[in-house]
Amino acid sequence: MLNFEYRLPTRIVFGKGMEEQAGEEIKKSGGTKVLVHYGGHSAEKTGLLAKVCRILEESQLPYVLLGGVKPNPRLSKIYEGIALAKKENVDFILAVGGGSVIDSAKGIGYGVANEGDVWDFYIRKKAPKACVPVGVILTIAASGSETSDGSVVTNENGNLKRDVGSDYARPKFAIMNPELTYSLPEYQTASGSTDILMHAMERYFTTVKNVELIDGFLESLMKTVMHNVRIVLGNPCDYNARAELMLAGSFCHNGLLTCGRKGDWASHAIEHELGGMFDVAHGAGLAAVWGSWARYVYFADVMRFAQFAVNVMGCVMDYQNPEKTALEGICAMERFFTSIHMPTSISQMGIILSDEQIECLAEKCTDGGSKNIGAFCRLGKEDIRKIYTMAR
Ligand code: NZQ
Ligand code: ZN
Numbered sequence: 525m526l527n528f529e530y531r532l533p534t535r536i537v538f539g540k541g542m543e544e545q546a547g548e549e550i551k552k553s554g555g556t557k558v559l560v561h562y563g564g565h566s567a568e569k570t571g572l573l574a575k576v577c578r579i580l581e582e583s584q585l586p587y588v589l590l591g592g593v594k595p596n597p598r599l600s601k602i603y604e605g606i607a608l609a610k611k612e613n614v615d616f617i618l619a620v621g622g623g624s625v626i627d628s629a630k631g632i633g634y635g636v637a638n639e640g641d642v643w644d645f646y647i648r649k650k651a652p653k654a655c656v657p658v659g660v661i662l663t664i665a666a667s668g669s670e671t672s673d674g675s676v677v678t679n680e681n682g683n684l685k686r687d688v689g690s691d692y693a694r695p696k697f698a699i700m701n702p703e704l705t706y707s708l709p710e711y712q713t714a715s716g717s718t719d720i721l722m723h724a725m726e727r728y729f730t731t732v733k734n735v736e737l738i739d740g741f742l743e744s745l746m747k748t749v750m751h752n753v754r755i756v757l758g759n760p761c762d763y764n765a766r767a768e769l770m771l772a773g774s775f776c777h778n779g780l781l782t783c784g785r786k787g788d789w790a791s792h793a794i795e796h797e798l799g800g801m802f803d804v805a806h807g808a809g810l811a812a813v814w815g816s817w818a819r820y821v822y823f824a825d826v827m828r829f830a831q832f833a834v835n836v837m838g839c840v841m842d843y844q845n846p847e848k849t850a851l852e853g854i855c856a857m858e859r860f861f862t863s864i865h866m867p868t869s870i871s872q873m874g875i876i877l878s879d880e881q882i883e884c885l886a887e888k889c890t891d892g893g894s895k896n897i898g899a900f901c902r903l904g905k906e907d908i909r910k911i912y913t914m915a916r
Contacts, residue, residue, distance in 0.1 A: 526785060534671045535549070555615055557586050560576060561629045563621045564593075566663065570707050576620055577589075590608055596806070599679045609636045615657075617656055618660075623669040626670060630658055631677050643679060651690065652690050665772065671694065684888065713760070722811075722814065735785045738785060747836060795809040812872065813912075816915035818854045839856060882913055
């Protein structure tokens with residue numbers, strides 16, 4: 525097990541009707557003027573936005589509204605938010621939505637609290653030194669951004685999707701009412717659940733030994749997500765199943781399940797280029813590339829893939845031929861993705877990649893071949909090109 529530090533500064537406020545506490549939570553966090561940040565239409569359509577406005581008014585908290593965050597949030601919206609927040613002297617940002625809205629809110633927070641161009645943080649030119657406090661009312665179980673330190677943003681100039689992580693951006697609170705996810709379309713429920721599974725798998729496939737306790741947490745989390753997403757796809761208003769997914773999304777990505785181990789994150793890096801270039805839903809993009817990644821790297825630790833096959837996917841261990849078990853586990857996960865209507869290849873998302881596009885994706889993913897991706901198996905540009913080719 526590796527050395528680690530762990531602290532979760534985000535207050536989790538979980539359960540039915542908990543969004544009513546938003547005003548109180550903002551005040552506890554020192555907010556006096558709020559930028560309410562939200563996405564396309566869902567928060568308006570469900571009435572959540574009007575409810576939030578009512579709650580802030582009752583709490584006598586002045587606010588300004590900024591909607592229009594797109595999935596795979598854009599840098600231009602962040603610039604707009606920074607200008608508005610500065611003009612209105614906002615000192616708190618309330619994200620009402622999913623990962624895209626939350627990440628955009630964090631980007632605005634960075635832009636207001638630091639000098640210079642906020643994009644420099646995402647391309648590792650500079651490190652942020654502060655962030656305007658962010659709070660969250662979560663509407664989709666997926667990215668875990670409601671408790672994570674990350675923000676992932678797409679710069680339309682070059683279609684680059686990049687991330688920055690710092691504890692400054694961890695939300696002060698995350699209000700999670702599973703009922704707020706009832707209105708999700710099936711595709712977003714499945715894509716979000718896939719992202720949660722992938723956050724578990726990125727951590728599970730580690731080369732660090734003696735990490736048994738967290739292995740067990742991750743195995744349990746993956747089985748819980750697979751079980752409950754099936755329930756929710758049949759009955760979108762099943763509170764208990766929605767609650768399990770919401771809890772899993774946050775607990776998977778708040779740092780707890782990284783303790784003592786090093787995650788891989790190659791599948792995320794490979795997907796982020798697809799998101800930047802083709803604007804695909806993040807979870808779906810991950811499902812499309814994971815099987816190809818897994819088949820390319822499983823030889824690096826066959827027994828770990830076999831453990832995954834047995835403990836997570838319910839395969840029977842073949843002690844004479846563990847490689848067979850490992851490969852069966854990969855097939856079983858792909859069958860699961862298919863069963864929830866997630867793609868297992870890039871073409872299943874309607875994208876037919878040319879050789880030139882694959883070259884460009886591999887180039888971007890490795891910064892022109894200058895860096896390797898992943899930790900379970902270090903992958904250079906040529907490896908990444910092969911994985912995109914396998915996944916096309
Ligand atoms: O825009 P609206 O109309 O709100 O619709 C959204 C959007 O179209 C819709 N939606 C959300 N809640 C809803 C709802 N529709 C009906 N009812 C509701 N209750 O769902 C769509 C997707 O929303 P989005 O916020 O994009 O989803 P998600 O939470 O999956 O976030 C994805 C983004 O998070 C990033 C991804 O890369 C992607 O950009 N990630 C962020 C991470 C982090 N900050 O730690 C880590 C992740 O690995 C991930 O990279
Ligand atoms: Zn993710």
